[in-house]
Amino acid sequence: MAKIQVCDISFSYDKETNAVEHVSFQIEAGSYTTIIGHNGSGKSTIAKLLIDLLEKDSGSIIVDGMELNDENIYTIRDKIGIVFQNPDNQFIGATVADDIAFGLENHQVASEAMEQIIQTYAKRVNMSRYLLSEPTHLSGGQKQRVAIAGVLAMAPQIMIFDEATSMLDPQGKAEINEMIQSIHRETGMTIISITHDIEEVSHSDHVIVMDQGHIVMDGKPEDILLREKELVALKLDIPFALKFTKGLQRKGISCRLCTTMEGAVEEVCRLHSKN
Template sequence: MDSIINLQDITFTYDIDTPRPALSEVSLEIKRGEWVAIIGHNGSGKSTLAKTINGLLLPQSGSIQVGNMDLNEGNIWDIRKMVGMVFQNPDNQFVGSTVEDDVAFGMENQGIPREEMLVRVADALEQVRMSDFKTREPARLSGGQKQRVAIAGVVALRPDIIILDEATSMLDPEGREEVIATIKKIKEQSNLTVLSITHDIDEAANANRVLVMKEGRLIDEGTPEKIFSAGPKLVELGLDLPFPEKLKAALKARGIPVPAEYLTEEGMVDWLWTSVLNK
């Protein structure tokens, strides 16, 4: 896979009088088609990092490359067309009086012809399973439905990259599962690159790779299995543990031998069934 995002020694400070930068010499590479999760406690720099990738914030030093373009004031709008962002609160993204009007809004700003717009709106709503709600007012939808409409608005713009900036944090478990399933489906269909900024460890477990941030620095990276197997270290960073790791800790405290390696929920069920329940 070729690289689609490349950051080299990014440093960003909101206020020059602040003793610690929001980002400090961060370097990373994201391959086309990857799903990368960025985790860390509040103030670790996750959302700031996301906003530098599409030029909402410009770093004081370092370089950013998206696609084959170096991010600068001359091509910032071309890069923003490549990067779609879905934020924490979908209500803050709605501008249309109906669902289909809202999905069309971004395309109107880009001057896309009406005939093509209609096709894209229908296609995007179909992808997020919201076609039956196209004439509804966004305000009357559930939280999960609202976020799926917000995703449709981004998908209709046909970006190469989608950034989920705490996009599931305000949803209940059912709504969270809806949104993650939607992103998975769209990613597979369109070979999207997904960057997920999240506190939700179960959401991060869907990623190909997890980046861990602390105080503006990238301190670790690896597969979900590698990152989540270091349970106590995650707790020290103020992060939660995936449910299988919590269950392993509880079983270990009761004197039951548990696997050392990280287990997904499916892996935990298989292990419980074969090694514990059948004994």
């Protein structure tokens, strides 16, 4: 079942050039979708259109069977949580607990219930020890984990990550990627992750590739990632496992092309056991 249906939307910031043009796609309920594309291709604009932070010029957006319009905007916003790129832009509270509570306060959650929810989600992102710390003293990865806890606390059905790892060091990136995957596994929530990390793409269920405001590819990562020439022309990379298995093929070894490390390791084991 489609959780989100985007039908022929266009949007322009300056009323001259379209940042997003005639874009249509579907996101299945419970799926993990990645959106990739060069800088300026329209990815963040799409995320903002989905939560009505920007208003489309034309087309329609349907979430959970409900058309996004002035009447049900708040119902739809409650269904969608978003984590942005820059962790420093999402902090407003004096403590980590305040930050996790921020959205709840806006929803008039009773204070006893709030305490419990804060603890549950702080624990979920391994930040229980920091509840009374000042957010400004945390590492980038920790800040993003707090932001994720704040979003999870609102119990959304859909989570959007807009390059949530791009400002983090490799350890922070790995931590947050692992967290996104475990949230998806454990909650079955619908996830949309805008990312530059091609390894993350290889682990998603569905990938949308954007270029200059248009969708240029849409499908399963294992199919899309094989289209190396087109991806390189769009200034995108291919996963290490694919480079590796292509390298093996170039050496005359008959192996399957793999897009994930797990797949490549299995393939090497299979080749090894054949010999």
